[in-house]
Amino acid sequence: MxxxxxxxxxxxxxxxxxxxxxxxxxxxxxxxxxxxxxxxxxxxxxxxxxxxxxxxxxxxxxxxxxxxxxxxxxxxxxxxxxxxxxxxxxxxxxxxxxxxxxxxxxxxxxxxxxxxxxxxxxxxxxxxxxxxxxxxxxxxxLEQTVQERTAKLRESEARFRSLTEVACDWYWEQSASAAFTTVSGTVLEILGIRVTAFFGRQNDDEITGWNDAERLMLQAKIAAQEPFKDFAFSRVNSDGSQQQFRVSGEPMFNNACQFIGFRGIGVETTAKIGQE
Structure with a gap:
């Protein structure tokens, strides 16, 4: 007034x-x-x-x-x-x-x-x-407030991602349609193939050596928008050797509580298992 x-x-x-x-x-x-x-x-x-x-x-x-x-x-x-x-x-x-x-x-x-x-x-x-x-x-x-909050959010996300990548072998994000939007870290060196090969569908390229039961179980969790922690999965390489991995993920939501995708981390546990 x-x-x-x-x-x-x-x-x-x-x-x-x-x-x-x-x-x-x-x-x-x-x-x-x-x-x-x-x-x-x-x-x-x-x-x-x-x-x-x-x-x-x-x-x-x-x-x-x-x-x-x-x-x-x-x-x-x-x-x-x-x-x-x-x-x-x-x-x-x-x-x-x-x-x-x-x-x-x-x-x-x-x-x-x-x-x-x-x-x-x-x-x-x-x-x-x-x-x-x-x-x-x-x-x-309002515009200044949005700019300040956006800058803080980007800073927080960058800090989160930096710390996450230090604590794991790779970091990943998926959109609501399950398309990978971010994959960072040493995933290519560790897996030798795209990380999408494990998360992907049956008709995706480069799906070799993965445990199908594990893959389907993880896909079901993502489809149900359920968080998961230290999900174990494995892969048999072409030379007969086996690699073990664990992956954790959580669903992401926007301010309107709409599901916008998943994010998570992955680590190779093969060496640790061999040392136990």
Whole structure:
């Protein structure tokens, strides 16, 4: 919600080449309690002033020498400082109202001024403008928070993966469709083939020497999204030697509690078994 204080403290710029109109609007705004009111009779200054001050509202006369109100609005849009152009045009020509709105103005006040109408339109415009500013600030804070949390998450994941890889022979991740997205470590040197050969389906390439019962049991655990620890499996090599392995894994879920895949570690236990 926008408070009364925020509205009355909003910054307003009056742009009109007629001193009498500037004075009348200044008195109108001052009498209504507005505290931050500035004015200029030089339309060519408006873009530079707004770029510096970022006014909450510009009351802009359309018919001015040198640079009319339509040209001023084009300049304001070209600056690109606001996605919501905070302009109410001042005009005595009914035919200019639609053109002004099409050019980017958000409202208009007819000349000669109806003071009640002018105060109502100014207040309504400021309330909308300040709501847009609050929304922009909220989005900036939200974006910064997301960036910070994403950076922390990536740092945490990198640290987790680094520590995991030190404690095991290989680290692996699968997508929700069981496709391998990450395999790192010394798995190729240890297995001599892709690690996907053990986790894969029966028609995958390079499935040789694995214990089919063990493979099917592990596949069933992954399909059921069940965590597993130190699952033992083995492989008989072409020379008749046997290798023993253990693998651990856990399902991964996103913030909406949707399953997004598995991750885990694997170690070769052949040498340890031979030493027991």
């Amino acid at each position: 926008i408070t009364e204080s925020e509205i009355l403290n909003a910054s307003i710029l009056i742009v009109d080449d007629q001193p009498a109109n500037v004075l009348l609007l200044e008195q109108l705004l001052s009498g209504a309690g507005y505290t931050c009111v500035a004015s200029t009779m030089n339309s060519q200054e408006v873009c530079a002033l707004h770029d510096k001050k970022h006014y909450d509202l510009i009351l802009l006369d359309l018919k001015m020498p040198g640079m009319d109100g339509f040209e001023v609005m084009e300049g304001l849009k070209a600056n690109g400082t606001d996605r919501y152009l905070p302009v109410i045009v001042l005009t005595a020509e009914p035919g200019h109202k639609l053109r002004a709105l099409q050019a980017g103005a958000k409202d208009f006040i007819s000349k000669p001024f109806d003071l009640v109408e002018a105060k109502t339109r100014i207040r309504n415009m400021l309330e909308v403008r300040l709501l847009y500013k609050n929304l922009d600030e909220h989005n900036k804070v």
